[in-house]
Amino acid sequence: MADTIDKLPTGEASSSSVEASITGENTEPTTTTTTTEKTKWGDVEDDDEEEANAVSELNSLSIKEEEKHESILDEPEDSNIKAVTSGDTPYTSASRFEDLNLSPELMKGLYVEMKFEKPSKIQAISLPMIITPPHKHLIAQAHNGSGKTTCFVLGMLSRVDPSLRQPQALCICPTRELANQNMEVLQKMGKFTGITAEVAVPESNQGATFARRAPVSAQVVIGTPGTLKKWMAFKKLGLNHLKILVFDEADHMLATDGFRDDSLRIMKDIKRVNPNYQVLLFSATFNETVKDFVQRTVESANQLFVKREDLALDSVKQYKVVCPKEQDKIEVIKDQIMELGDIGQTIIFVKTKVSASKVHKALAEMGYDVTSVHGSMSQEERDKIVKEFKDCLTQVLIATDVLARGFDQQRVNLVVNYNMPTKYETGEPDYEVYLHRVGRAGRFGRKGAVFNLLLENGDDKEVMEKIERYFGAQVKEIKSWNSEEEYKSALKEAGLLDE
Known part of the structure; x- marks a missing residue:
């Protein structure tokens, strides 16, 4: 709302x-x-x-x-x-x-x-x-x-x-x-x-x-x-x-x-x-x-x-990026997406507090107003951080799936899946959580983008393929993880970069 x-x-x-x-x-x-x-x-x-x-x-x-x-x-x-x-x-x-x-x-x-x-x-x-x-x-x-x-x-x-x-x-x-x-x-x-x-x-x-x-x-x-x-x-x-x-x-x-x-x-x-x-x-x-x-x-x-x-939101453009190693995911976020795009507010979804800490540190060092929220925080801390983000006092929110569902902030036009959503017990894709994460960007039909960061070695690519098959949709791939031109083209397509 x-x-x-x-x-x-x-x-x-x-x-x-x-x-x-x-x-x-x-x-x-x-x-x-x-x-x-x-x-x-x-x-x-x-x-x-x-x-x-x-x-x-x-x-x-x-x-x-x-x-x-x-x-x-x-x-x-x-x-x-x-x-x-x-x-x-x-x-x-x-x-x-x-x-x-x-x-x-x-x-x-x-x-x-x-x-x-x-x-x-x-x-x-x-x-x-x-x-x-x-x-x-x-x-x-x-x-x-x-x-x-x-x-x-x-x-x-x-x-x-x-x-x-x-x-x-x-x-x-x-x-x-x-x-x-x-x-x-x-x-x-x-x-x-x-x-x-x-x-x-x-x-x-x-x-x-x-x-x-x-x-x-x-x-x-x-x-x-x-x-x-x-x-x-x-x-x-x-x-x-x-x-x-x-x-x-x-x-x-x-x-x-x-x-x-x-x-x-x-x-x-x-x-x-x-x-x-x-x-x-x-x-x-x-x-x-x-x-x-x-x-x-x-x-x-x-x-x-x-x-x-x-169910896929056409107003939200979705992309996948295959990264050689974990550190490259952080480089993609801070040197490509965040640096090039005309970003309102961003939510970055992670699986663990360790990942949240890495991303938080890298973006804070670049001068972004960053906060993180996860389940081990006290209720007061979570409420304070969410309120600051909704009041636009911070630009980037790093979160576990505690905020994947229902969180409504109209200025969010970028979502980054640093870790893909999977079920804890089986490792299988959590299709519903993926859709809810995508839905944090492009509220009420506004333009937005979702970048899925996948590790070259591991299960990320298979998880992404299963998500694509489940929803009957092909997610466009950034062919070279460090190609500035490809990111510019993607951000323009998503309406997050002026011509």
Whole structure:
């Protein structure tokens, strides 16, 4: 969403938690604390790391071309979204936000705060499904940077009764960074509604104060699964009035190597007291195994999917560079890509802290404002570094995959895969993580480039080949790793170097 997030007023809920009221004054958005528990990837990132119910009809929903207006979102024109509806509820694609019958307060937030002009394609198709009674479940996939966050944030805000001071909407995210980011979007979009919201992520200054805190009265809660599960276990998060449950990055939340157990437990606890809640699952990626499981778990859901070969972002140019040795990767970054290109902000993805340290040192010595973020940092350190980068105080962010998913910074137009994404257990390519990394550049259809740095000896080239086969795409190769002319040509093609 937008780069700049207005900070909203807060009211104390207890000595260890704060609830944010979504109104118009300016203060910092807040987080809440919990007691220590066994942590998983969504709470603290470690450096290493069948068939659905038959649907009754198939409706392809689209926006009529003549109804399209100018928009600040330059969305992919080939976003072929396949819509499968369950049941007989008719849905009409929303070419304007006015078609959604939203409250005046929400409309003001969309136009004044978010500065939107019209729905993006995924918003136009999914929002009627989300807010139209009988509020059926939705499984939705769309391109990175296409506006998915607005879909579920607006969906949550539209379902909340502002007069009922109880939790009514719950959003579960795999990382604290994504939870905080979604909270910022919700606070901005809901600025004029008076709806209250609270973020539930782990804090290092947790303690006995959590047990003494009052039950959550915020109407929207956004957090990571471990913290939310603890709140529920301690009877701090009531579920009786919950209307809508959102899984952001849903493929990871319901994958066997992700948060499936926690997610299913939360769903079961909600269903026990409130069987009529709505479930929304959003992600840019759903592999076939996860898709099959989701379709069986969330029954009779409306579905939106994009063909695998259509997922690659055409606005983001992808390149591969075969380097003779590890040190050459650093030379490529600092002497070719960064030196030649007209770069806004850059994210460099690495596998280990050692690699992060090498790249950090080399770029810092050249005068770049560089920061690094990884799972062994404290929560406060991670939050501080991410905020500095989002405030454009630093130019380069070196990160492990803690930031591969959902991180939205519109000034990022360069992503470097210093290490290719592979599964820790098998060494096989992690296709979903690759796509999410690519999606950090070229947000909302803006131009961007991704450089994949491959070692000549080792598994990198095979991993890259498998990724190309999986997505049915050929990644252009820089034939000579130290050819300035080839990099200039690539950067021009990507729109990162003037003619």
